[in-house]
Amino acid sequence: MSGNTDLLPASFWDALYTNHETAWDIGYVSTPLKEYIDQLTNKNTSILIPGAGKGYEAVYLAEKGFTDITVADISAVATTALREILGNRYPAIRIVTGDFFKLEGSFELVLEQTFFCTLPPALRGRYVSKVKEILTGNGKLAGVLFNREFDKEGPPFGGHTEEYRQLFSPLFRIKVLEDCYNSIPQRKGSEVFLIAVNDGR
Known part of the structure; x- marks a missing residue:
């Protein structure tokens, strides 16, 4: 595992997006997150999705009637493209350009999909602390992590x-x-689903 404690810079991600080197982009909301979202009932839940990508999860949430969705990405190339893609069709989605670790705000749910895995492992403790900082009491972190x-x-x-x-x-x-039972075929057997509750400890 990497001992690097530096966040990969915006320029690194800008280059990948500019050159269309986005192998993580499956082209749609991943099945584990889709099925998790489908069982959520409070459409006013304040939700953060770190790592904007092309916003598949955010768009899915908006189309399901959720009203308070924030996506954040360090890459201005990614967020600019996402704004162009979405236009004015989804007023429930707020797009933020910036470093996750400097993000301000309070959220009831953080959805994790291929952001955690972009962080050098030495930064994972900071990630956990930051998620706790921005979650409300009894807020949740939910999403998919690699098990490989x-x-x-x-x-x-x-x-x-x-x-x-x-x-x-x-x-x-x-x-x-626990192991994801509903991973997409190319990730089958290599993912776990996490739900972690900020219970005040």
Whole structure:
């Protein structure tokens, strides 16, 4: 695992988006997140999605009637493109350009999909602390994490279930941490779904 404690700079991600080197982009909302969203009932929940990408999860939420959605990305190329793609069709979606670790605000739900895995593993403790900082009391972090290692130095950076349990359990109550039964075919057997509750510990 990498010992690098530096966040990959905006210029790194700008170049990937500019050159269309976005292998993580599957072209639609991933099945585990889609099915999680489908069982949410409070459409006024304040939701943050770190790592804007092309906004598939945000658009899905908006089309399901959710009213308070924020997406954030360090890459101005990504957020500019997302604004152009969405236009004025989804007023419930707010797009923020900036460093996740400097993000301000309070959210009831953070949705995780291929953002955590972009962080050098040495930054994961900071990620956990930041998520706790921006979540309301009893707010939740929910989403998909890789349950595998990768042959090359990331991103993406891999990891495993027990590592995540040790990482999150000091600050969160882990409600769910189990293998995804509904991964897309190319990720089958390599993902876990996490629901961690900010219960005040």
